[in-house]
Amino acid sequence: MAEIRFRSDVAVTLVQHVGDDAGVCRAARVSTLGAAAADTAEAAGLVRYLVKHRHGTPFEHGLMTFLVEAPIFVFREWHRHRVGWNYSETSGRYRELEPVFWVPGLERKLKPAPGYKAARPEFVEGDDADHEAIQTSCRLAYRGAWQSYQVMLACGVALEVARAVLPVGIYSSMYATANPRSLMHFLSLRTHEPEAANVSYPQAEIEDCARQMEAAFARLYPLTHAAFCEFGRRAP
Numbered sequence: 001m002a003e004i005r006f007r008s009d010v011a012v013t014l015v016q017h018v019g020d021d022a023g024v025c026r027a028a029r030v031s032t033l034g035a036a037a038a039d040t041a042e043a044a045g046l047v048r049y050l051v052k053h054r055h056g057t058p059f060e061h062g063l064m065t066f067l068v069e070a071p072i073f074v075f076r077e078w079h080r081h082r083v084g085w086n087y088s089e090t091s092g093r094y095r096e097l098e099p100v101f102w103v104p105g106l107e108r109k110l111k112p113a114p115g116y117k118a119a120r121p122e123f124v125e126g127d128d129a130d131h132e133a134i135q136t137s138c139r140l141a142y143r144g145a146w147q148s149y150q151v152m153l154a155c156g157v158a159l160e161v162a163r164a165v166l167p168v169g170i171y172s173s174m175y176a177t178a179n180p181r182s183l184m185h186f187l188s189l190r191t192h193e194p195e196a197a198n199v200s201y202p203q204a205e206i207e208d209c210a211r212q213m214e215a216a217f218a219r220l221y222p223l224t225h226a227a228f229c230e231f232g233r234r235a236p
Helices: 021-035 043-052 072-079 127-153 159-165 180-190 206-221 224-229
Strands: 005-007 011-018 063-071 085-089 100-102 169-176
Touching: 005 127, 005 224, 011 206, 021 043, 021 224, 043 224, 063 072, 063 206, 072 206, 085 180, 100 127, 100 169, 127 159, 169 180, 180 206, 180 224
Parallel strands: 005 100
Antiparallel strands: 011 063, 063 169, 085 169
């Protein structure tokens, strides 16, 4: 039986991309220049105008595909983003899953802060005893679930049935593809920025994924990303 592994990180890797800021400008200019639309010297100003006035269609012609490794509870939130996204996830129906499980790292805030509100959640640090209790409980539960999974598979139970005992803390992987407009919408909801026009309070693990994607987005679309940040981190 494979050895159970525990981790607390998430990993996002850019696999492929199409488009750039110049492509956004060409898509915007085609409405007035037709087939003659080309790169323009005023690219930064045009991109700023489009984001500021929320003309979003020109940002839908590119794409970025990411390979994501994260616990299933992250994907449960991620899949709520449907418009402009495509997903292909590892299937527990067709292959035996890997025994890799999430446990909170020592830097993870654990307890609701005083005055906690579901719409604006804030958390505080746990002490050493809290972390020890959580680590012990998680590992014990994961080992029991994995053993039950292996027992059912050894009995010839179908993968799609046996997986029912596995918790949402098990890691999965997926390809996630989005256009820049949809990615900006994702970032607006899955990152916490006090200066944003609409402040969001995402769970730490999906925010970690979002930050890794934002770094790639800023590198591939620097003008678009700068305008996104300038105008309140709202998708156009």
